[in-house]
Every structure is written in structure tokens, then in C-alpha cells.
Amino acid sequence: MSNRQRVLITGAAGLIGGILRRGLRGSHLLRLCDVAPLGEAHPAEELLRVDIRDIKALERCLDGVDSIVHLAGVSTEEPWESILPMNIEGCYNVFEAARRQGVKRVIFASSNHAIGFHRRERHLDARVDTRPDTRYGVSKVFGEALGRFYADKFGVSVACLRIGTCREPDRPGDARHLHTWISHRDTVQLVRRCLDHPHYHFLIAYGVSNNTRGLWDNSAAQFLGYLPVDNAEAYAEEIQGSARAPDPISALFHGGDFCSQEFAGRLPEID
Ligand code: 15L
Numbered sequence: 496m497s498n499r500q501r502v503l504i505t506g507a508a509g510l511i512g513g514i515l516r517r518g519l520r521g522s523h524l525l526r527l528c529d530v531a532p533l534g535e536a537h538p539a540e541e542l543l544r545v546d547i548r549d550i551k552a553l554e555r556c557l558d559g560v561d562s563i564v565h566l567a568g569v570s571t572e573e574p575w576e577s578i579l580p581m582n583i584e585g586c587y588n589v590f591e592a593a594r595r596q597g598v599k600r601v602i603f604a605s606s607n608h609a610i611g612f613h614r615r616e617r618h619l620d621a622r623v624d625t626r627p628d629t630r631y632g633v634s635k636v637f638g639e640a641l642g643r644f645y646a647d648k649f650g651v652s653v654a655c656l657r658i659g660t661c662r663e664p665d666r667p668g669d670a671r672h673l674h675t676w677i678s679h680r681d682t683v684q685l686v687r688r689c690l691d692h693p694h695y696h697f698l699i700a701y702g703v704s705n706n707t708r709g710l711w712d713n714s715a716a717q718f719l720g721y722l723p724v725d726n727a728e729a730y731a732e733e734i735q736g737s738a739r740a741p742d743p744i745s746a747l748f749h750g751g752d753f754c755s756q757e758f759a760g761r762l763p764e765i766d
Pocket of ligand 1: 570571605606607608658659660661675750
């Protein structure tokens with residue numbers, strides 16, 4: 496009998512789902528779920544069509560699962576009518592189904608947009624106040640709060656990863672990415688560390704590579720042993736030669752153009 500952990504990945508058909516599927520294949524038993532097609536099952540993979548809006552279906556697919564990597568949901572700014580069922584109710588369903596089924600750990604794909612309205616002069620650690628830059632960012636703050644609640648109240652081990660910019664192709668694409676980029680292999684390493692660490696209660700970590708221009712401090716999660724190997728700086732010259740200047744609001748804040756969309760605030764008041 497295998498002693499490999501069984502991991503359920505929600506939203507497994509997305510970009511990060513595909514990266515983790517390839518990267519964790521062989522070391523973990525993967526139960527992959529999505530509403531979108533997942534292709535053919537490889538050995539040690541189970542494929543399921545599950546909608547996170549359906550808590551009963553989620554509960555059923557958690558049988559025998561040790562940990563969940565929760566990626567499903569809306570991954571950018573969208574109308575509240577999409578954010579609410581997917582990122583608020585769907586996220587609740589995942590944590591609640593995990594509790595009901597005795598799942599030990601949930602790794603939640605949060606986002607840098609939970610802290611997007613901090614100014615870029617500021618280096619941020621995991622304890623900084625949240626400052627969401629979009630409804631999407633608000634939903635990620637909600638997911639982090641849910642994680643904290645399920646850890647404290649029910650003893651579920653929870654990691655919230657404030658992911659920066661993970662792209663296909665696997666390289667930064669503009670000047671902001673020189674601090675926000677995370678490569679595919681660093682993404683796999685970070686999630687692997689979160690899955691395999693024997694014990695933690697609750698943590699927040701930034702999903703970012705070892706970027707020379709990085710602005711996010713992961714020292715609170717150092718115990719995980721995450722040692723990113725890639726650095727966006729390798730692409731800096733190329734990017735700076737081709738990039739267009741960001742709009743003035745985007746340039747000020749960590750969240751970039753998520754901050755400038757619909758912006759009707761007053762700059763001096765956003766310290
Ligand atoms: C995110 O949270 C999004 O999912 C992704 O599409 C990118 O926009 C990324 O943040 C980013 O900030 O670059």
C-alpha cells in the first residue's frame with residue numbers, strides 16, 4: 496500500500512492546476528477536479544467533474560483525501576455576481592467540506608491582490624494589513640479569513656499563498672513582474688513544501704520567485720524550507736527594452752493595474 500499523500504486539487508484544469516499536476520505527479524496521489532475537461536488520467540491520478548458551488552459533491556470527492564489545494568474560482572476582477580458564488584460561497588464550501596470530512600490540511604490560493612493597495616515603496620511581510628485592490632482581492636481576503644477561522648476553531652492546518660504572477664509562457668512579461676513573478680518550478684516547490692511539512696497551524700506566504708526586485712518578505716514562512724531558484728532579473732533587460740510605461744496609478748501600488756481599474760479614490764488619502 497502506498498504511503499503517498501492523497502491530494503485533491505480544485506480548479507485543476509487551470510494554469511496553476513496544470514503546473515501542479517505535472518510537478519506533483521509521482522510524489523503524491525492526485526485527485527483532480529474541475530468543471531472544465533481534464534484530459535486523460537495518468538497513473539496515480541483520479542479525475543472528477545466537481546463544481547465547488549455544490550458542497551455535497553465536494554464532500555463526496557473528499558473521501559480519503561489528506562490535503563486540498565484549493566485553486567478553483569474566479570482568478571481576476573469580475574462582477575460581484577461571479578465572485579460571490581465562486582470565491583465566497585465556493586471557497587466556504589471547500590473549507591466546510593474539508594472540516595466535515597476530516598481533511599487535515601487546506602492550501603488556499605490567495606493572491607497578491609489581497610494586499611494590492613499598499614504602495615510599492617513598502618516591503619510587505621505576512622503580517623501587513625490586507626488592502627484589497629478589487630472585489631477579487633476582497634474575495635481572497637475572505638478566503639484567508641476563512642482559513643484562519645477553520646484553523647483556530649476546527650484545527651485544520653491551513654496555508655494561504657498570496658500568489659504573485661504565474662504565467663504561460665513561464666517568464667515575466669512586464670516591469671511589474673520583475674518583482675511579482677513566480678516560475679512554474681518555484682510554484683511546484685512552494686506547494687510541495689506546504690503539503691509535505693509535518694506540522695503547522697496557519698500560515699500566509701507569498702508565492703514569488705527569488706526576484707532581485709522582490710518586495711515581499713517570506714521570513715514568517717521560512718520554516719517551510721521554500722528556496723526559490725528562479726529570478727525575474729534574468730529577463731529584466733529584455734522587458735525594459737520593450738515594456739510600455741504603466742499608467743500612473745498602477746505604478747504606485749503592489750497590485751498594478753488592478754488598482755487603476757475603476758479608480759475614483761484620492762491619492763493623498765491612500766498612504
Ligand atoms: C492574480 O491574482 C491573477 O490571478 C493573475 O491573473 C495575475 O493578474 C496576478 O494576480 C498578478 O498580480 O500579476
